[in-house]
Amino acid sequence: MAQIQTLSKNQKIILDIIEKAKEPLKAYSILFNVQKKGIKAPLQVYRALEKLIKLGKIHKVESKNAFVACKSSNCEVSKATAFSICEICEKVTEIANNKLSNFLNSFEDKSGMKYKKYNLEFFGLCKKCKKT
Amino acid sequence: MAQIQTLSKNQKIILDIIEKAKEPLKAYSILFNVQKKGIKAPLQVYRALEKLIKLGKIHKVESKNAFVACKSSNCEVSKATAFSICEICEKVTEIANNKLSNFLNSFEDKSGMKYKKYNLEFFGLCKKCKKT
């Protein structure tokens, strides 16, 4: 019944490794890490990633072509994502901030376009890197 | 004196083709289009793109790996970009909205991180595609 059980074998393997990582993982680094578990080809990784993204279990950090597990249990279906990215140490953190998400989810302009989804990436210096 | 004059030959050629395009251009499609002008290698394109981005003349649409000319003369240096992207016709438009940029430029959270730059991509249906 838990959502995790609806995941297939490869999807579980790959979600697991992404969840355990401390930083966003790139597809081929995931591939390298799961070869001992029998996943041999890029497509196997990319297919799992695609599914996990659809389910909101992971997100893609577009500016880095890398994948992170979703920390904010809010976004079961990933249609509103925001990240902070340190330009020095490259630390990536998912931003969970109601003021921000409320603002963006209700954003409208004069284009007549209906926004269903967004991805926001902030860049700057993290606490540690600011000090140096 | 005009900023355009500080651009090199290759940079001008590539900015020109991006400005004339009606949609975001991919690097290799740019390459194909400028081969008659003597630009033969990917690196020549990527180097010009990199410089043009730094100058704020163009932006990269991360989710599409494509490049658009900056329309909003506000962002001379591109540190705050926002796009709307239609999921059907793939039309991409740079959003110039003061309420949005003011909100994001002054956004702070409890992470202690100082945000200097952001990129936001909205997805949805454009006016035309909503009707069908």
Added chain:
DNA sequence: TAACAAACGTTATATTATAACAATATGATA
């Protein structure tokens, strides 16, 4: 159990981007 959809495995290939090296051009300044 028949029919369908989702996931899998595999090979090959497409697409996007950078490394490394050498030459030339440009602009500032002594």
Added chain:
DNA sequence: TATCATATTGTTATAATATAACGTTTGTTA
């Protein structure tokens, strides 16, 4: 003008990221 520094160019090769196409297997459900 000579010289120094920096930016730009040209070129070949290669790295990194992602998908096409094919057939098989597994799971669901009518």
